[in-house]
Amino acid sequence: MFSSIVSGAVHGISSYLMQVEVDVSDGLPGFNMVGFMSGEVREAGERVRVALKNMGYKIPASKITINLSPADIKKEGVIVDLPVAIGILTAMGEIDEKRLDKVMVLGELGLDGEVKRVNGILPIVIKARETGFETVLLPKECAREGAVIDGIKVIGVSSLQEAVAYLCASDEERDKLISPTTVDIQELFRKSEYDETNLDFADINGQAAVKRAVEIAAAGFHHILIVGPPGAGKSMVAKRIPTILPPLSLKESLEVSTIYSVAGMLGENDALITRRPFMSPHHLITETALTGGGNIPHPGVISMAHRGVLFLDEMPEFPRAKLDLLRQPIEDRKVNIVRTKGKFTYPSDFQLVGALNPCPCGYYPDRNRCKCTPNEIRRYLGHISGPILDRIDICVEAPRVDIADLTEKTKRINESSRTIRERVMKARRAQEERFKGTEIRFNSEMTPSDIKKYCRLGIREESFLENAFCTMELSARAYHKILRVARTIADIDESPDIKEIHLMEAVGYRMTDGKYWNQNEE
Missing domain, CATH: 3.30.230.10 (Ribosomal Protein S5; domain 2)
Structure with a gap:
């Protein structure tokens, strides 16, 4: 039988x-x-x-x-x-x-x-x-x-x-x-849309520059690093980034839900993941838990953040070896794990958001409060390697919040996540139109050949960027990052061409990392 x-x-x-x-x-x-x-x-x-x-x-x-x-x-x-x-x-x-x-x-x-x-x-x-x-x-x-x-x-x-x-x-x-x-899949998405979260950008007073940088990062799906002293609101801003990202499409939802299904993280009532993931691993996480693998291969945290946000709080507290594991997933948007059992590939198309203090005590360069030695600062910031910094599109400083920004009067004029999200989605629609018929979805995904095609500059803009490249001693990757970010800024401004003002802002997002890292190499 x-x-x-x-x-x-x-x-x-x-x-x-x-x-x-x-x-x-x-x-x-x-x-x-x-x-x-x-x-x-x-x-x-x-x-x-x-x-x-x-x-x-x-x-x-x-x-x-x-x-x-x-x-x-x-x-x-x-x-x-x-x-x-x-x-x-x-x-x-x-x-x-x-x-x-x-x-x-x-x-x-x-x-x-x-x-x-x-x-x-x-x-x-x-x-x-x-x-x-x-x-x-x-x-x-x-x-x-x-x-x-x-x-x-x-x-x-x-x-x-x-x-x-x-x-x-x-x-x-x-x-x-x-x-x-x-x-009813449509009902799942409608429920997710109207199920309001308690997190909103309207809760954040001050930090206008940081909120502007985060908006640009969300519009072009750029990686971002936020540097500032304790209590400046870095984590508060990062946790609200999913609220300004466009909603998941059905295709994206199925991709994310598949990962959660394999990992056993879909509950009985969770038929689909309908919201952008937000993963915030602790710095003591193991390498296997971060990237995936193990005796019984499973997706790691960076795959669980697929189509969403991977937030690394207190980034220098992560060992350098663990941070360097992100280099290949950031570039390829997937994790390849080879074991004797076979080769496993997990998607990892996430938006990296890092937050860190500028030194172990958190108050550098305020020498009235910071007592860290140059060697201590160099060792602390050295956990974030040059190749990782080079892969981060935007680096912005979050200064100490002024008391005037905490008043009730100021709070009333804070923009809500819904308002910022509308601008982000408008910029995303411009990118969809630009890249129609290609596999590119966001400005951050443009290759050098794509940049030549979609980021053409005028004579004045070319001169400005050439001068910035030589003065700041930028790498080729950083040069392309500036153009990608400038293209996103132009999309937010609804400008078909990249102007000098857009390049100036994009270059500014490459100066903060130089302020904290390059000076420590002297």
Whole structure:
């Protein structure tokens, strides 16, 4: 007696079809599983045998062999319990194999037959739809997560008994027995739009220059560094950046939700991630937790910040080696991890926002309050390497807030996040129009060849930039960063051309890092 069940699994954040083949034959009684499995997958045999017994099914004293293919990919997780149990029952004749045509099965089993949630449902359901499956049988807790994908029926079951009853029912009875799960995606986005956050730029008094720099960074998806003394409002500003970013599109939402699904961070009621992620790791985070990987490969924090903000507070407190791990993800917008188990690629298209004090005590260059020695300052700021600084488009100083900025009168004229967001979205629409038909989405993504095409300068502007390049001893990367930022500033001003005033502001955002880093090299 032989049966074949189709399930799915994830490899990195991509998914693949997994064939669960079951053979029940005469011979020395045994229960063998083969197919390049991890320990937790191998343990599925014991869970399935006990679950079947507790559900009232008598397993024959036969030789049971289970093969998981493809054999060249190591099977991780606990996703095969339910398909193995269904495969055994099918081979025993309890379920007609024809009832499993174009049906994918996945889920973990408890010893009492309960079907428990598993990670990675979203990419697996997407793969099932792409390969022509009509139905996916999965844990009830994960049903909403899978139901966001159109064109495929998602059936959530809470026990093995429910799964068997559904598979044994006729086509007419199935939907009456267990209704397919449905999700109103538009309602999810509407709810996210009107679910107001407590964070708003209207709460921030003063720091007009910082708010202007953050607006530019949001409009062009530029990386930004905020330098200033303790209590200047650096973290307060950074935490509000997601409130001025454009809302996630459905495509972006699916990308982000896939990462969270694989990481097991989608709750039962969280069918989709509809808001821009904001990740703020502590400086003691491990390298694996930051970039991803591990014995069972999983996305790291920088991938969890995909399409959103990665905020590094007190940036020099991070070891230099950890910060340098960001160099490749910033450039390539993805993380490549090579292990003996294979190569894993995780997306990491995030906006880096760094905040730091200018010295260990936080008050440099105010020598009336700062007692740090030049060596201490150099060592502290040296945690942020030149290559990382070169990859940050905007560096802005957050000065100490004046008492006049904290008055109630000033507070009334603060711009709200909604107002700033409207300008950001207008600049984003200009970029969409400019880059229509290309793979570029933001000004920050322009390559040097794209910059030549989209950032043409007049004679006066070229002269100014050439002078700035020579005077400030800029690198080629910094030169291109200035042009990208200037293009964004021009978009905010609704100017089709980059003017000298736009270049002047963009160059100004390259001077703050020189103030704190270059002087310490003397």
